Amino acid sequence: MNELTIHLDQKSKKPMYEQLYEYIKQDIQQGRLGAGTRLPASRALSQYLDVSRSTVDLAYEQLVSEGYVESMARRGYYVCQIGSLYRLPVRQAKGTEREIADQDPCRYDFSPSGIDLDSFPYGVWRKITRNTLIDDKKDLFQLGDPKGEWQLRETICDYLHQARGVNCAPEQVVVGAGNDYLLLLLSVLLGNGRHVVMENPTYQHARRIFQQRGYQVSTVELDAHGMSVEGLGKSGGDMAYVMPSHQFPLGVVMPVKRRQELLSWASEKEGRYIIEDDYDSEFRYKGKPIPALQGSDKEGRVIYLGTFSRSIAPAIRISYLVLPVPLTSLWEERLSRFSSTVSRIDQTILDHFIKEGCYERHLNRMRAIYSRKHDILLARMKSLSSICRIHGEYAGVHILVEFTNGMTEEDAIKRAGKQGVRVYPLSAYYCDRQKTPRGQVLMGYAVLKEQEIGEAVKCLEKAWL
């Protein structure tokens, strides 16, 4: 045991046992004390080093608890095989998905899920953030209400009532970190073994969440009025996922009659629910916004889902569910212990943003911006009118382009890509791809600047004409 030459500093601030522990640990890590080596008995070492026995015991104990040394009954302490204990895996290259997207250099991206952040009121957001944090508000740093801050929930109710015709009280509102999370939470609330019926095409994100949750997911066709309620009835499902105000991606608005049929379907049987995803109802450029289905629900069957991620900024991870009254007691029973996923600070900032009128101003500004981009795109696309028809306009932030000259979706995307323009496949939103109508692509206009839209369409002319 002569390898163990240890100089312990009695005057150090570091306790003696810790100094000893560090020495031995280093010797083991650096291989000076190999696996299987027997450490000196604690009594012997304490005499050798002239320290108390408990100093050695404490150091050995720590080494044992960290796995460097093993204590064998009546045989003493042995160094463990630690060769690969602290191996750090080689860091792989960063996220593959993003790399693939970057491979294809694209000058003009008609992403249907993009958002125009050029006009985001950064200054206002900064100011509200600063004011929110200005005092040492201990409360703000505590865990908040599992459903979300009461004040924000009141504010959301008032907004929804005025802007969307949604009838609700703050008790019905659950604030959470994004739609995906809230759909997941909702699936926990409603329990296993559900059967969700979705439109075809639909928002594939939601579909994947239900599938991952082990739900049966089936699809029924969309007609000009939205989900076929006849198809829904035949499907045997007990939940319908719809976007009545502006179907994604087709842009269909569900008229009152279909809404009533849908509500009737739900009230026919106990346990049936309609999830109303009101994802981008804020943006409508012709006529007034269509009120939410929830506002016509008298039986408590509609679960309303809204988000600020699209209307403010994607980084604002704040969405909300409006539960029908009968589900609020089930929520209390099953989910009231789930901690909130949004910090009180972020909720307070958003609450001020809405209450001080910044949200309304922002929405009006964005509506004007998107409406202008929409008009420019439609005007420019006239040059392509000999080969395509436009659908799903006047709302949201994308249009649907249907080729009338037999060009396939794949072909259109490829040709556009060669001119540096990315357009998006409609087929990606179909669950049953065989039913995808031929030759249609999605073009979102939120991200491109006004001037770029014209330039991009010029490229499309080269690509498609």
Next chain:
Amino acid sequence: MNELTIHLDQKSKKPMYEQLYEYIKQDIQQGRLGAGTRLPASRALSQYLDVSRSTVDLAYEQLVSEGYVESMARRGYYVCQIGSLYRLPVRQAKGTEREIADQDPCRYDFSPSGIDLDSFPYGVWRKITRNTLIDDKKDLFQLGDPKGEWQLRETICDYLHQARGVNCAPEQVVVGAGNDYLLLLLSVLLGNGRHVVMENPTYQHARRIFQQRGYQVSTVELDAHGMSVEGLGKSGGDMAYVMPSHQFPLGVVMPVKRRQELLSWASEKEGRYIIEDDYDSEFRYKGKPIPALQGSDKEGRVIYLGTFSRSIAPAIRISYLVLPVPLTSLWEERLSRFSSTVSRIDQTILDHFIKEGCYERHLNRMRAIYSRKHDILLARMKSLSSICRIHGEYAGVHILVEFTNGMTEEDAIKRAGKQGVRVYPLSAYYCDRQKTPRGQVLMGYAVLKEQEIGEAVKCLEKAWL
């Protein structure tokens, strides 16, 4: 149709159709146009008002789409029954749970889940927040990586490697809004029909999440070394949920041998996993922190769960999972489309807080503060040594008090309550309450100020002696 006297303003900024729509809507809402009333044919009304036919059509269309008016084929437009369409439910009183807690006036709260926020570096947090938002950084307001920001994940890896002996690469790290969310996400990753084995007593929050997810949950006993691996084997479970560094609520530290047994159990069969909840490993006042079990896992069976909610502030809704390498590809397959639940802004603030050394300083400060409170509480509790024994000290932010004079848990809590002191039942953490050891309570010392601890123990002397 004489009730309908409408003055449309040709010069108004509001379009004519919208003015018409507003008039009719108001008349319906205020009952001047009753349900069932037939509206004039659009041609007749357009002549009567001297406006274009399309103005009337557009107004009617909007009324129909909002459900005020119904169009019946070949019969015209009829006012709908809308009496209760916009009813707003009476707002109920606010959250009952909180009210119950407020009923019992308590001067000294030994909450085991509390956090000392008096020493939170508000100024530093504010400054970092301000600096993060200082430029109009569009990127920050975009949706980030589903797993969390790469930089933060690197920072977490470095921290975990140094402080906890955890071996991981950023690819293995998933950042999410709190432990509850991450456990839910994990349960989606691992699929339905799992059987989780937990210690008895354990963290009931996690237990409820697994139960709500439809998992079979069973418990095995704890001995002085932690979860009984024999019991685990017999349980038939395929997942074990443990807190090896500091079991909650008993404070047991799992020694290396038991850790090895646990790891062996996991590697015996495909699909077995250990969830290591390392919830408060930052706080240890005697000896060095015990490294995480994850660091000894060579087979990729340990899923490590950590959080900043306890070590920084509960409002910081940022936790993280470290997945074993084999699960990362499953994650890509099943969950890579789940949007991140934490905003890029919040992640960036936290990243700077750690990188600039503020986190380490904060932890050191808190460790000193908690250690001092711990010592004061232990010193003061000596006056009660004739009736109780202390367990689970030297780590975390609570102690366990076992009564040696036959006093029951219920009795102790009641008597303490009468003196204005709240102590917490150990039985609340037992799944099988019959197995709860008699006469033990939890006392957390994070929230009380140093001086209050002495005052509170004085009250307990009156209550218990």
